Amino acid sequence: MPKPLVSSGAVIDGYTIGECVHAGGMATLWTVTHPGIDVPLLMKIPRVSEGEDPAAIVSFEMEMMILPRLAGPHVPTCFGTGDFARQAYVVIERIAGTTLYKRLPDLPLPYDEARQLVARVATALADLHRQNVIHHDIKPSSIMFRESREAVLIDYGLSHHDHLPDLLQEEFRLPYGTAPYMAPERLLGVRDDPRSDLFSLGVLLYFFTTGERPFGEGETLRAMRRRLWRDPHPPRALRADYPPWLQEVVLRCLEIEPVWRYPTASQLAFDLAHPDKVKLTTRSERLKRDPLSVAWRRRFNQGVMAPRAKSDVAAQIASSPILAVALDTAEGAPELNEALRITTERILATLPSARLACVNVLKLNRIAIDRTLDEQGSNKHIDRMVALRHWATPLKLDESRLSVHVLEAVDPAAALLEFAEMNSVDHVIIGARQNSFRRTWLGSVSAKVAAEASCTVTVVRPPRMAAAKPGTGVVWG
Amino acid sequence: MLLAVFSDIHGNRQAFEACLKVARARGAERFILLGDFVGYGADPEWVVDTAMDLVAQGAVAVRGNHDQAVNSSAETMNAEAQIAIEWTRGRLDAAQRRFLADLPMLVEDSDHLFVHSEASSPQRWHYVRSTVDAAKSLIATPAHVTFCGHIHRPALYSMSVTAKMTSLVPKTDVSVPLLRGRQWLAVLGAVGQPRDGDPSAAFVLFDTVSCQIIYCRVPYDIETAASRIRENGLPPWLADRLSQGR
Numbered sequence: 001m002p003k004p005l006v007s008s009g010a011v012i013d014g015y016t017i018g019e020c021v022h023a024g025g026m027a028t029l030w031t032v033t034h035p036g037i038d039v040p041l042l043m044k045i046p047r048v049s050e051g052e053d054p055a056a057i058v059s060f061e062m063e064m065m066i067l068p069r070l071a072g073p074h075v076p077t078c079f080g081t082g083d084f085a086r087q088a089y090v091v092i093e094r095i096a097g098t099t100l101y102k103r104l105p106d107l108p109l110p111y112d113e114a115r116q117l118v119a120r121v122a123t124a125l126a127d128l129h130r131q132n133v134i135h136h137d138i139k140p141s142s143i144m145f146r147e148s149r150e151a152v153l154i155d156y157g158l159s160h161h162d163h164l165p166d167l168l169q170e171e172f173r174l175p176y177g178t179a180p181y182m183a184p185e186r187l188l189g190v191r192d193d194p195r196s197d198l199f200s201l202g203v204l205l206y207f208f209t210t211g212e213r214p215f216g217e218g219e220t221l222r223a224m225r226r227r228l229w230r231d232p233h234p235p236r237a238l239r240a241d242y243p244p245w246l247q248e249v250v251l252r253c254l255e256i257e258p259v260w261r262y263p264t265a266s267q268l269a270f271d272l273a274h275p276d277k278v279k280l281t282t283r284s285e286r287l288k289r290d291p292l293s294v295a296w297r298r299r300f301n302q303g304v305m306a307p308r309a310k311s312d313v314a315a316q317i318a319s320s321p322i323l324a325v326a327l328d329t330a331e332g333a334p335e336l337n338e339a340l341r342i343t344t345e346r347i348l349a350t351l352p353s354a355r356l357a358c359v360n361v362l363k364l365n366r367i368a369i370d371r372t373l374d375e376q377g378s379n380k381h382i383d384r385m386v387a388l389r390h391w392a393t394p395l396k397l398d399e400s401r402l403s404v405h406v407l408e409a410v411d412p413a414a415a416l417l418e419f420a421e422m423n424s425v426d427h428v429i430i431g432a433r434q435n436s437f438r439r440t441w442l443g444s445v446s447a448k449v450a451a452e453a454s455c456t457v458t459v460v461r462p463p464r465m466a467a468a469k470p471g472t473g474v475v476w477g
Numbered sequence: 478m479l480l481a482v483f484s485d486i487h488g489n490r491q492a493f494e495a496c497l498k499v500a501r502a503r504g505a506e507r508f509i510l511l512g513d514f515v516g517y518g519a520d521p522e523w524v525v526d527t528a529m530d531l532v533a534q535g536a537v538a539v540r541g542n543h544d545q546a547v548n549s550s551a552e553t554m555n556a557e558a559q560i561a562i563e564w565t566r567g568r569l570d571a572a573q574r575r576f577l578a579d580l581p582m583l584v585e586d587s588d589h590l591f592v593h594s595e596a597s598s599p600q601r602w603h604y605v606r607s608t609v610d611a612a613k614s615l616i617a618t619p620a621h622v623t624f625c626g627h628i629h630r631p632a633l634y635s636m637s638v639t640a641k642m643t644s645l646v647p648k649t650d651v652s653v654p655l656l657r658g659r660q661w662l663a664v665l666g667a668v669g670q671p672r673d674g675d676p677s678a679a680f681v682l683f684d685t686v687s688c689q690i691i692y693c694r695v696p697y698d699i700e701t702a703a704s705r706i707r708e709n710g711l712p713p714w715l716a717d718r719l720s721q722g723r
């Protein structure tokens with residue numbers, strides 16, 4: 001292996017080396033500049049000399065393969081790589097600020113601050129998983145935030161890309177990673193399940209809200225293996241004021257079986273964005289760990305669960321989308337609402353892990369001051385929620401897969417679009433307004449949503465409407 | 478330079494034509510043919526003539542077990558392959574048979590090795606079915622990338638300097654960097670008789686500068702290829718299996 005060429009002032013492939021800003025166990029980080037690139041840059045150089053950890057080379061190879069093919073606000077932009085033949089490096093954008101590691105002295109954080117922070121990380125993870133990458137080292141020091149508030153995930157040395165050779169699969173006899181955050185299935189050699197990252201994020205959420213790590217700091221294999229059968233102390237046992245919805249979210253992330261966790265990071269982000277919509281199960285009520293008899297039964301009956309098929313990251317995410325159905329419960333014709341329900345039912349039938357958000361927009365007057373109470377004195381907001389739930393009842397969805405939302409806005413289309421964007425909705429189902437006179441005057445909400453949404457939109461019409469002949473003076477929305 | 482690598486054409490004119498067209502459209506500058514030009518399919522003359530033309534223009538070609546069987550009855554094959562080879566013998570003229578007989582077992586150029594089955598003992602026609610088989614082949618050569626076919630199922634193996642192996646079933650049209658510092662074995666799917674459940678024809682593009690490999694799949698006129706097999710009285714399973722990709 002050639003001697004490292006890196007020192008302050010040296011030039012490699014047009015990059016002028018500045019100062020060393022970090023020297024870690026696996027790599028060093030240097031500021032660099034390049035003519036024509038005007039964002040701050042970092043060059044990451046692996047430690048490859050005699051006596052260094054051989055893992056440094058393999059994990060650096062993984063980063064060299066993965067970083068150039070990632071895109072978007074939640075990853076550092078990659079500008080170039082150099083291979084081991086001369087000088088191995090990757091050049092990435094330098095994100096301003098510090099990692100979440102710096103927040104450790106502030107723990108525990110206020111519940112709402114931790115919720116918002118972890119929601120942003122979950123959104124970033126969802127974006128990463130969509131790019132077929134499982135991070136496998138989610139922990140405070142792998143997370144940064146842009147000034148625009150998006151979370152950025154750094155350090156891909158232990159990651160798995162579903163379309164690339166996994167260099168770490170056979171490299172180490174023992175699972176490699178950060179012990180307190182490692183998902184139990186990783187201890188069994190599983191590297192292709194994106195829900196491993198949700199477990200790690202659950203550990204982080206637990207730690208940030210209680211100040212304690214749920215599985216301690218044990219680095220020995222024996223200590224790590226305990227999480228295969230021993231559940232952590234429920235957060236409410238540590239902090240009496242711990243909100244039940246937050247315990248529900250945390251303990252769902254920390255489920256031993258990946259299938260019992262959230263199916264996707266988007267669905268976790270959704271619950272964190274709507275704490276009042278989280279379905280509370282017995283998880284939220286727990287004040288003690290499982291009795292020892294239960295834990296021991298788990299310990300000695302491992303492998304009872306069906307062996308898992310090899311998972312495909314993209315297929316798993318695609319089977320667990322977030323659907324939003326936009327309903328007009330007040331003025332919508334019954335036949336349109338029925339058609340919407342049939343369409344929704346058909347889509348849900350093929351997607352057992354999908355979750356459904358039923359959305360209604362309470363239109364505000366532009367001029368008049370709106371009153372929460374209607375003429376009869378009942379609360380409009382609550383009435384709409386009840387109507388949405390009533391509409392969804394025949395779908396027979398488990399509560400954890402269903403939520404209802406009443407948005408208040410002057411412009412219904414804009415409100416729906418914003419809802420879809422904020423909640424990473426994958427598919428909007430919306431009815432076309434039937435009354436052409438109203439549509440002409442008010443504009444078509446469905447047309448605007450279909451034209452401007454960044455996800456799939458299905459526009460539904462009742463059968464009678466679709467069968468009507470065109471050319472009768474009706475403009476179809 | 479962008480290489481287009483083809484293996485196991487097996488007398489399937491429709492599949493080979495479709496692959497050549499796509500490879501040219503994607504800018505391939507050099508063609509590599511990993512053997513088994515004949516056997517199974519109904520157009521061995523056209524395929525061998527095309528291969529001879531390509532070789533005359535600088536393409537690399539190596540010998541497969543079916544190519545060898547045309548000139549030697551010592552090769553042992555299953556019953557259907559045997560019938561197809563006997564039929565093929567009666568179709569090829571002396572020049573075509575000579576071309577197949579003269580093909581080298583393997584070709585090495587700078588960093589690359591091209592072989593039909595695998596590199597440790599090419600004349601024994603072993604299949605690469607696992608990381609253990611792949612390791613045997615990789616240990617036998619210093620080449621950075623070995624290309625082979627024979628098994629009709631695409632796979633990509635690598636070996637680190639400490640002889641740790643990785644394996645991957647490559648995704649179609651995804652570019653994978655073959656990092657320097659480890660050795661790679663690219664096992665190609667078949668042009669003319671895919672057996673991985675996907676009936677479309679398989680080939681590979683490899684950029685020798687960036688060391689990026691792309692496994693490509695090309696839909697082709699399976700109906701015509703299959704009816705040519707039936708019309709010529711070859712075993713019907715050889716026609717049926719084309720549309721099933723197995």
